Amino acid sequence: MGFQLRVPFRPWNWLLLLVALKCSRASSDLNESTNSSAQHDLNVRFAAASFEPAETISVFSLDYDYVQIPYEVTLWILLASLAKIGFHLHPRLPSLVPESCLLIAVGALVGAIIFGTDHKSPPVMDSSIYFLYLLPPIVLEGGYFMPTRPFFENVGSVLWWSGLGALISAFGVGLSLHLVCRVPAFGLGDVTLLQSLLFGSLVSAVDPVAVLAVLEEARVNEPLYMMIFGEALLNDGISVVLYNILIAFTKMHKFEDIEPVDILAGCARFVVVGVGGVFFGVVFGFISAFITRFTENISAIEPLIVFMFSYLSYLVAETLYLSGILAITACAVTMKKYVEENVSQKSYTTIKYFMKMLSSVSETLIFIFMGVSTVGKNHEWNWAFVCFTLAFCQIWRAISVFALFYVSNQFRTFPFSIKDQCIIFYSGVRGAGSFSLAFLLPLSLFPRKKMFVTATLVVIYFTVFIQGITIGPLVRYLDVRKTNKKESINEELHTRLMDHLKAGIEDVCGQWSHYQVRDKFKKFDHKYLRKILIRKNLPKSSIVSLYKKLEVKQAIEMAETGVLSSAGFSVPRPAQRIQETKRLSPEDVKSMRDILTHNMYQVRQRTLSYNKYNLKPQTSEKQAKEILIRRQNTLRESVRKGHSLPWGKPAGTKNIHYLSFPYSDPQPAGRDARVADCTGNSDSDSEFPSSPFYTPPRTGWLQERRGTQEIIPMKSLPRGGKPPSFGSQRKTSRDEHVGGGGRAALRPKPLCHTVHEERDSGEDSEEGASAGGSQWSAEHRPSRGHHRSHSPLLRRK
Amino acid sequence: MGASHSASEEVRELVGKTGFSSDQIEQLHRRFKQLSGDQPTIRKENFNNVPDLELNPIRSKIIRAFFDNRWALLAPLMVGGFVLGGGILPWNLRKGPSGLADEINFEDFLTIMSYFRPIDIAMDEEQVQLCRKEKLRFLFHMYDSDSDGRITLEEYRNVVEELLSGNPHIEKESARSIADGAMMEAASVCVGQMEPDQVYEGITFDDFLKIWQGIDIETKMHVRFLNMETIALCH
Numbered sequence A: 001m002g003f004q005l006r007v008p009f010r011p012w013n014w015l016l017l018l019v020a021l022k023c024s025r026a027s028s029d030l031n032e033s034t035n036s037s038a039q040h041d042l043n044v045r046f047a048a049a050s051f052e053p054a055e056t057i058s059v060f061s062l063d064y065d066y067v068q069i070p071y072e073v074t075l076w077i078l079l080a081s082l083a084k085i086g087f088h089l090h091p092r093l094p095s096l097v098p099e100s101c102l103l104i105a106v107g108a109l110v111g112a113i114i115f116g117t118d119h120k121s122p123p124v125m126d127s128s129i130y131f132l133y134l135l136p137p138i139v140l141e142g143g144y145f146m147p148t149r150p151f152f153e154n155v156g157s158v159l160w161w162s163g164l165g166a167l168i169s170a171f172g173v174g175l176s177l178h179l180v181c182r183v184p185a186f187g188l189g190d191v192t193l194l195q196s197l198l199f200g201s202l203v204s205a206v207d208p209v210a211v212l213a214v215l216e217e218a219r220v221n222e223p224l225y226m227m228i229f230g231e232a233l234l235n236d237g238i239s240v241v242l243y244n245i246l247i248a249f250t251k252m253h254k255f256e257d258i259e260p261v262d263i264l265a266g267c268a269r270f271v272v273v274g275v276g277g278v279f280f281g282v283v284f285g286f287i288s289a290f291i292t293r294f295t296e297n298i299s300a301i302e303p304l305i306v307f308m309f310s311y312l313s314y315l316v317a318e319t320l321y322l323s324g325i326l327a328i329t330a331c332a333v334t335m336k337k338y339v340e341e342n343v344s345q346k347s348y349t350t351i352k353y354f355m356k357m358l359s360s361v362s363e364t365l366i367f368i369f370m371g372v373s374t375v376g377k378n379h380e381w382n383w384a385f386v387c388f389t390l391a392f393c394q395i396w397r398a399i400s401v402f403a404l405f406y407v408s409n410q411f412r413t414f415p416f417s418i419k420d421q422c423i424i425f426y427s428g429v430r431g432a433g434s435f436s437l438a439f440l441l442p443l444s445l446f447p448r449k450k451m452f453v454t455a456t457l458v459v460i461y462f463t464v465f466i467q468g469i470t471i472g473p474l475v476r477y478l479d480v481r482k483t484n485k486k487e488s489i490n491e492e493l494h495t496r497l498m499d500h501l502k503a504g505i506e507d508v509c510g511q512w513s514h515y516q517v518r519d520k521f522k523k524f525d526h527k528y529l530r531k532i533l534i535r536k537n538l539p540k541s542s543i544v545s546l547y548k549k550l551e552v553k554q555a556i557e558m559a560e561t562g563v564l565s566s567a568g569f570s571v572p573r574p575a576q577r578i579q580e581t582k583r584l585s586p587e588d589v590k591s592m593r594d595i596l597t598h599n600m601y602q603v604r605q606r607t608l609s610y611n612k613y614n615l616k617p618q619t620s621e622k623q624a625k626e627i628l629i630r631r632q633n634t635l636r637e638s639v640r641k642g643h644s645l646p647w648g649k650p651a652g653t654k655n656i657h658y659l660s661f662p663y664s665d666p667q668p669a670g671r672d673a674r675v676a677d678c679t680g681n682s683d684s685d686s687e688f689p690s691s692p693f694y695t696p697p698r699t700g701w702l703q704e705r706r707g708t709q710e711i712i713p714m715k716s717l718p719r720g721g722k723p724p725s726f727g728s729q730r731k732t733s734r735d736e737h738v739g740g741g742g743r744a745a746l747r748p749k750p751l752c753h754t755v756h757e758e759r760d761s762g763e764d765s766e767e768g769a770s771a772g773g774s775q776w777s778a779e780h781r782p783s784r785g786h787h788r789s790h791s792p793l794l795r796r797k
Numbered sequence B: 001m002g003a004s005h006s007a008s009e010e011v012r013e014l015v016g017k018t019g020f021s022s023d024q025i026e027q028l029h030r031r032f033k034q035l036s037g038d039q040p041t042i043r044k045e046n047f048n049n050v051p052d053l054e055l056n057p058i059r060s061k062i063i064r065a066f067f068d069n070r071w072a073l074l075a076p077l078m079v080g081g082f083v084l085g086g087g088i089l090p091w092n093l094r095k096g097p098s099g100l101a102d103e104i105n106f107e108d109f110l111t112i113m114s115y116f117r118p119i120d121i122a123m124d125e126e127q128v129q130l131c132r133k134e135k136l137r138f139l140f141h142m143y144d145s146d147s148d149g150r151i152t153l154e155e156y157r158n159v160v161e162e163l164l165s166g167n168p169h170i171e172k173e174s175a176r177s178i179a180d181g182a183m184m185e186a187a188s189v190c191v192g193q194m195e196p197d198q199v200y201e202g203i204t205f206d207d208f209l210k211i212w213q214g215i216d217i218e219t220k221m222h223v224r225f226l227n228m229e230t231i232a233l234c235h
Helices: A002-037 A064-089 A099-116 A127-144 A148-153 A155-181 A193-203 A209-218 A222-252 A260-292 A299-319 A324-342 A345-374 A383-411 A418-426 A432-439 A449-478 A489-509 A514-533 A542-569 A586-599 A617-641 A669-675 A677-682 A696-703 A723-738 A761-779 B004-018 B022-036 B044-049 B051-055 B059-067 B106-114 B125-143 B153-164 B172-190 B205-212
Strands: B041-043 B103-105
Touching (some): A127 A345, A148 A324, A155 A193, A193 A383, A193 A432, A193 A449, A209 A449, A222 A260, A260 A299, A345 A432, A489 B059, A489 B106, A489 B125, A489 B153, B004 B022, B022 B041, B022 B044, B041 B044, B044 B059, B051 B059, B153 B172
């Protein structure tokens, strides 16, 4: 409701913001003019008071110059953020239009206003700002969120394609434009070969991030996704290296002076720059992983270590004229794995969000600035140049895609189909990178810079708006092979089994290929790297971690759906005593199925959801993970004791037995097994009449595990009359933890009424805490973050 | 393999049966001889010579797979198989006597290997499905150690324990509970709504297929068989 109400107001937001911006701009311009006229007194202010008598203290004065730059930067970022918020308020817009379109549009709007009022466009970008501040976060984010396994599974094709693709397209576009420029009729005679090559290199830097979101949505097959992801990741680096080398050429020589030696040196340099960058990245990655090993007690600075070392790798590489982009990418990829295990859960979350935020800010700024600089006088429209650029970009991309994939398909067991290749071709969306590089062309070397910028902008607009919007329908139309991943324990198990099987078969064959490489690396990793780099050699197996993750998920789901669906289980069934192995009661199955259908679809398991602009909500589960991991250890015991989860039932209910079987209905599959542990022991307890979990059929196969359990003293459950109070208790407790009430404060008095011997108080409290956490998280889903605040609800003593 | 004439004959036959190229068969045969120590058959002990296999957590399962009679021979009935670009697909499972063989000859060896051939791109949908099914059946039998056509909880647990055995930090308990969870999940995927007195005995092959639905095993379960000599890892 409120959402619909808000939409109409959106324009007002914009307007307000624009007014604010314009004011600032106006005032700054005013200042600038004053400054330029009177250079010497920098202290000229609006307020005459501060100008004339320096001795008197003015009551009110304005010092805009002092804050101008941060002030304007803040406003820009704010504008971008508000634009994004507005964009995502609309129900269907985000699925139709890529976000970059919106940002450019907003930028263009602002640019139009600035232009219309005859102000100068803001000096947001220059070369050093771009390369030192705006670019690194974008690249770092890409590297850090790279899905490692699929990437390395396709590493050959990815490198082949993203490396050579950029080169072919750069040289192709450059050379063909050079030919076009030789036609006298177009008036492009003064564009030299080097200039067109340079232009080719910058205009072929694709930025398919917007496309990635679409592909993610459409769930295309993994290799295709990885191809485009890899391109997004590595393409920047390659284009920038090429760009810098060509700039160096342009600076050093007149065109005629270039000798073959120089060209060879340039090629060698290309390799050195790339390899050196990666080398430094890896080194810094290991160093930072090693350092995080010791941050146990000062976890607050953990994110700082990660960011500073990544940035340092970038700077060091740049200092040595190596590729900083590749360095920071390699650094992120290297350290991620180890850092994630070393740092605390909170730091981990911080790192991720901060990284997203930084990259999103820089990219937004670039896009908006691109929009701003679209409108203005600094353009030179040359029909021939613009049209040929556009055409050549497409043609050469097509050529490079089809040629390169033709070659790499010969080596792939499962080649990319023509459809896949079409999608890759079509995903050649240009973005912030191209624009920045074009914008940063030194005017002294490029007299026709304006024309280059214009042509770049046209290409960007064309690809972002037309291709970006139509690629979704195209993917659907072509019906590209989809991946159909479910996140399930079974799948993880099977995949792992198959991995080992394949490696084993290769061993038997005595053949050597990438399964073995992976196996070897894993062994090496386990033997040496992890020992050195990781704090405690914690057990880490993808099965275990997936299992834990699912458990978290299910616990959350359970807490959510518990309220809704418990009614379905309200019919008490007579307890049967049939001991039969491997048997599931229908309720269990049903509830599990509910959980599964709610939880498990549409989650990519290996290729983590990647969205440039946002973290998927699923990541928030990681926050809950810590709790649930602890829970895992104590679950068995706690289950034995029985639970009181009053929230499962609305206040006033008469079905008292629910108090003792809180987990009964949306029992997560994994935990289910353990809950069922108590089944065997509770047989004799006649007070377990109705929970599906106490239905005997399942007893057998779980019983064997736990023969020696005590009978749960459920009799001590004070049953009657209590339920009505739960509603209010729930509220209070919630209030309490929102208010930051600690566990200690809440703990002392048992609020629930299951009376039990507490076997181990620490353990119990943990369990209670975690259950409370999950409940709490369900109720406060959006702002989960205080999981550890402990609910008293589950206290039972 | 005896005289050169009969050898080439034999190779041709094997090419037809397994779909490997003759180069690949030569290659594998060399490897076979290396493993068996120039004997016509391989025994279980021979697999101990593969140093890299030693660290494989499911080593025993892999070795067992080679000696399992269930997919032992290229049964005659499959010869009519599907001739495609690469040759005849050997994926045929004779419901033979279960149990373990003591030794296998080269043909058996090759049969096992042929389960890991990548799917031919030229195959049509039906053949891909068939292929997929056979690959899955192989996998299924890896789990189903007593070959009663069901992966019981016990068997599942064993597999999980083995998978996790490489890591000493993981307790058996957690392996078990993972298996339990997986079983639950499987039950819910496969059976859906169960009758009150229904029993879920274990994962049958049909259920197994259901679990794998949508996971493109055909692109995953394959090993790249090379035509040329690679580094021999067996010393």
